[in-house]
Amino acid sequence: MNAEIIFLRLLHIVPGFIWVGGIIFFAFVLQPVLLKTGSEHFAPVMQKLLKPMQALIHSSAWMTIIFGLAMAFRVRDPLFDFLWSTNWGIAIVLGFVTALVGYGLGLISGRYSKKILAASALSSQEPEVWDLQNRSMLFSKMSALFVVLSVVTMAIAQHI
Incomplete structure (x- = not known):
């Protein structure tokens, strides 16, 4: 393995680690805990956390995808023949597709999170906020599962 490939692998794996870890933390730790604390704590914490968390997740995801x-x-070489004619190539393509699906689901979750912040400013809309929180959490968890599936698929690609 030459230095260029090692460098590209590091630039692919390290942001991928941040992306997947961030999504798992957000979906399975932070969101459930904030929901248990109640809406009086949810909105202030999310207002402070959402923008930097989204910046970290999006930049890590894009770096992972681009360097991948x-x-x-x-x-x-030749890449496209190899991607469709080998088990390795098919696994890499499937991993790429599941990563994109996971990223898309994360975008949907982020949009719901922004709607939660807007709706929680109006205290009279408590049932609507609860519904948005549940949807955001569902899409976050689906996103996390898809990006983990992507990692697993790509990790085993050379062994199938």
């Missing part, structure tokens, strides 16, 4: 694509184009 760069690595795929460097690792094999």
Whole structure:
């Protein structure tokens, strides 16, 4: 393995670790705990946390995707024949697709989180806020599951 591939792998894996870890923390730790504390704590914490958390998750996701694509184009020749004619290639493509689906589900969750903050400013809309919180949590968990599935698929690609 040459230095370029090692460098690309590090630039792919480290942001991927941050992306997946951040999503898992948000979906399975932070959101459930905030929901248990009640709406009086949920909105203030989310107002402070949402913007930096989304910046970290989005930048890590994009770095992971971009450097993963760069690595795929460097690792094999001819790439597209190799992606469709080998188990490794099919696993990499499936991992890429599940990562994109996970990212998309995370975007939906983020949009619900922004709606929660807007709706929680109006205290008379408690049932609507509760519904938005449940939807946000559902999409966060689905996003986390898809990105974990992506990691598993790509991690076992060279062994199938």
